[in-house]
Every structure is written in structure tokens, then in C-alpha cells.
Amino acid sequence: MQNTPLTLLILNGKGAGNEELRAAVTTLREEGFDVAVRVTWEKGDGERYVQEAVALQATTVVAGGGDGTINEIATALAALPAGQRPVLGILPLGTANDFATSVGIPAEMEPALRLAIVGKQTAIDLACVNGDRYFINMATGGFGTRITTETPEKLKSALGGVSYFIHGLMRVDALKPDSCEISGPDFHWQGDALVIGIGNGRQAGGGQKLCPEALINDGQLNLSIVTAQELLPTLLHSLTRDDENPNIVSAQLTSLAIRSPNEMTFNLDGEPLTGSEFTIEVMPGALNCRLPPQCALLA
The missing domain is CATH 3.40.50.10330 (Probable inorganic polyphosphate/atp-NAD kinase; domain 1)
Structure with a gap:
């Protein structure tokens, strides 16, 4: 060659x-x-x-x-x-x-x-946050973000992705929802969110499928908001049942704005970003990526 x-x-x-x-x-x-x-x-x-x-x-x-x-x-x-x-x-x-x-x-x-x-190279979307930060997979806010940022390195090394879930169970007593307002084209929601997932991809935190329908080349972002006051039953419901979960608000958007009276931290593919206002928009076909021929996340 x-x-x-x-x-x-x-x-x-x-x-x-x-x-x-x-x-x-x-x-x-x-x-x-x-x-x-x-x-x-x-x-x-x-x-x-x-x-x-x-x-x-x-x-x-x-x-x-x-x-x-x-x-x-x-x-x-x-x-x-x-x-x-x-x-x-x-x-x-x-x-x-x-x-x-x-x-x-x-x-x-x-x-x-x-x-x-x-x-084979395929054009995939990227998401831009506040004009200068990006994520290829997912932005997570709320309880899920605190778990991924606080999970000890030794636990991650020993248990891999399961460590996030275990550490999360250990911290369930410390749950505090984030009060915020989320708006986008033909969408508006305001309330207390335990977990927010904005997915170009489908899963974060070591395998938690927060946005199970997301595709990485459809020019859309998938939004999932966990609104329940009790996180554990909601997570178990989403893991064990296929019907609609009343405690999860979902939407597909090309862009969205998040505002909170308090500081929130979002994890952009594991990289933290703290603030009280976030503007997130999809960049269709921003990168070419080599993916398997039967990739489940392609439209």
C-alpha cells in the first residue's frame, strides 16, 4: 500500500x-x-x-x-x-x-x-452551547450532572459506567431539583427538574438512556426532563416499562433556551459548564465521522 x-x-x-x-x-x-x-x-x-x-x-x-x-x-x-x-x-x-x-x-x-x-464517513450533527462550547453526545443537568461530576475516580476505575448509578443511589437522599424555564420553537416548560437531558446521542452517565429516540444526523436535539419528586421510582419505571412515563417531559427541538434563578451546572459530554442562562442549538452535519454500517443512531 x-x-x-x-x-x-x-x-x-x-x-x-x-x-x-x-x-x-x-x-x-x-x-x-x-x-x-x-x-x-x-x-x-x-x-x-x-x-x-x-x-x-x-x-x-x-x-x-x-x-x-x-x-x-x-x-x-x-x-x-x-x-x-x-x-x-x-x-x-x-x-x-x-x-x-x-x-x-x-x-x-x-x-x-x-x-x-x-x-465509511457520515455527516453527523453537533450541538453548540452559548456560542462557544459544544457537545457531540449529550448535555445533562440536575441530579445526573452532580452524580457524574462527583463520582470518585477510584469507583469509576473499579466499576466503569455502573459506578455512576451506584454513586447515584448513595446520593438519592441529597436530591434537590433545579427550578428553571425551558423554551424553544413551539415549546415552553417551567418547573422543578430533577434531571435534564439534551441529546444528540441517546445515553449518558454510564449507560442511562435519557434520550432513547435521539438520532445524530436528523438536525434535531431530543429533550427529556424528569419532573418527579421521587427520582428512584421514575428511573426504575423508565428502565422496566415501555409505556409513557408521566414524570418525563419530552420534545424534539432545533434550539432551546434554559433560564434559572439559580446557578445550574450542565455536563457537556462530561465537561461541566455552570451558569444561569444557556442557549443550545443544533449544527446539522457539522462533522464527518467514521461509524459502523448499521449504526442505530443514524436516520
């Missing part, structure tokens, strides 16, 4: 010692694929490596890490002019890997890396 296009693999530092990944990179290089590896150490490295990928004329940038790493790389790609933007590939190396899991990226390193390099 001669003159193969360059792929730049940007690895979160936590995954740099993964032996299965090292073997996968070696295998693909031996097959003739041009794979360069960069490892992030601190905030800003991902953006710098994306700029380097453009300078090297890489056709694909692979984000190797969890949802936060994918967010960092997707955000850096979105800032580029469309004509210079490499295709995004995904290598799941995080704790929860919510986006990678829901779109069907293989958990094994070699098939995941192969898909990231040679898979």
Missing part, C-alpha cells in the same frame, strides 16, 4: 499504556496504514494536535479516550473551516464510553481502530 493517507491518533494520556492498542497500531502499520500517535497531557493538547493534523494534511483524526476526549477533539474540529476538517474516528478508552457504545463502535482495539481509519 503506497502513499496511504495519514491518520493522527490523539490518545488521552490515561490510555497510552494500553497493550492491546499498541498491538493494533503495529498491525495496521504493518498492513501499510500511516498512523501517527500523539498523547495528551493537559488541557489544550487535543486542540493543538488537531492543528498539527491539519498542517500534516491528515485525512482522519482519531479520538482515543472517553466522552470528554471525543468532545475535546470534536470541538477542535468544529472550529476549522469545512474544507480543512479531517474526518473524526473514535477509539473507546474511557470509563463510560457512552457515545462510542451507543453508536456501536467495537470495544476491541483492532476492529475499532480499523473502523476509525477506513470506515
Whole structure:
């Protein structure tokens, strides 16, 4: 294989010692694929490596890490002019890997890396928050956000995505709803929300399907608001029954505004953003991403 296009693999530092990944990179290089590896150490490295990928004329940038790493790389790609933007590939190396899991990226390193390099590229949506922050998977507010930001690293390392749910059960006594107003085209809601999910993707917090109908290429965001005063029965209802849940308000919107008299924190793919006003809008077809052929999140 001669003159193969360059792929730049940007690895979160936590995954740099993964032996299965090292073997996968070696295998693909031996097959003739041009794979360069960069490892992030601190905030800003991902953006710098994306700029380097453009300078090297890489056709694909692979984000190797969890949802936060994918967010960092997707955000850096979105800032580029469309004509210079490499295709995004995904290598799941995080704790929860919510986006990678829901779109069907293989958990094994070699098939995941192969898909990231040679898979068919598909245009997917991105969501923009307050004009300068982004999420590719989901923004969560309320109780779910407090759980994902407070779950101890040791618990995450030991139990993976289940750790968020366990930590959540431990904290149910500390529930406080967020009072807010949410509005969008032909939509208005005001009240106390325990959990808010704004989904480009379907799940967050280690597998909780807050927006089970979301698609990543339909030009829409899916909104789910858990309004119940008792979170645990509501969660159990949503996990065990298929009928409409009276404690969940749902909508599909191209944009929405959230206002609260108090400060709220939203998790954008695991990256916290605090404020009292948020404007969120979908960016249709903002990125090209290599996804499995039967990806369940494509329209």
C-alpha cells in the first residue's frame, strides 16, 4: 500500500499504556496504514494536535479516550473551516464510553481502530452551547450532572459506567431539583427538574438512556426532563416499562433556551459548564465521522 493517507491518533494520556492498542497500531502499520500517535497531557493538547493534523494534511483524526476526549477533539474540529476538517474516528478508552457504545463502535482495539481509519464517513450533527462550547453526545443537568461530576475516580476505575448509578443511589437522599424555564420553537416548560437531558446521542452517565429516540444526523436535539419528586421510582419505571412515563417531559427541538434563578451546572459530554442562562442549538452535519454500517443512531 503506497502513499496511504495519514491518520493522527490523539490518545488521552490515561490510555497510552494500553497493550492491546499498541498491538493494533503495529498491525495496521504493518498492513501499510500511516498512523501517527500523539498523547495528551493537559488541557489544550487535543486542540493543538488537531492543528498539527491539519498542517500534516491528515485525512482522519482519531479520538482515543472517553466522552470528554471525543468532545475535546470534536470541538477542535468544529472550529476549522469545512474544507480543512479531517474526518473524526473514535477509539473507546474511557470509563463510560457512552457515545462510542451507543453508536456501536467495537470495544476491541483492532476492529475499532480499523473502523476509525477506513470506515465509511457520515455527516453527523453537533450541538453548540452559548456560542462557544459544544457537545457531540449529550448535555445533562440536575441530579445526573452532580452524580457524574462527583463520582470518585477510584469507583469509576473499579466499576466503569455502573459506578455512576451506584454513586447515584448513595446520593438519592441529597436530591434537590433545579427550578428553571425551558423554551424553544413551539415549546415552553417551567418547573422543578430533577434531571435534564439534551441529546444528540441517546445515553449518558454510564449507560442511562435519557434520550432513547435521539438520532445524530436528523438536525434535531431530543429533550427529556424528569419532573418527579421521587427520582428512584421514575428511573426504575423508565428502565422496566415501555409505556409513557408521566414524570418525563419530552420534545424534539432545533434550539432551546434554559433560564434559572439559580446557578445550574450542565455536563457537556462530561465537561461541566455552570451558569444561569444557556442557549443550545443544533449544527446539522457539522462533522464527518467514521461509524459502523448499521449504526442505530443514524436516520
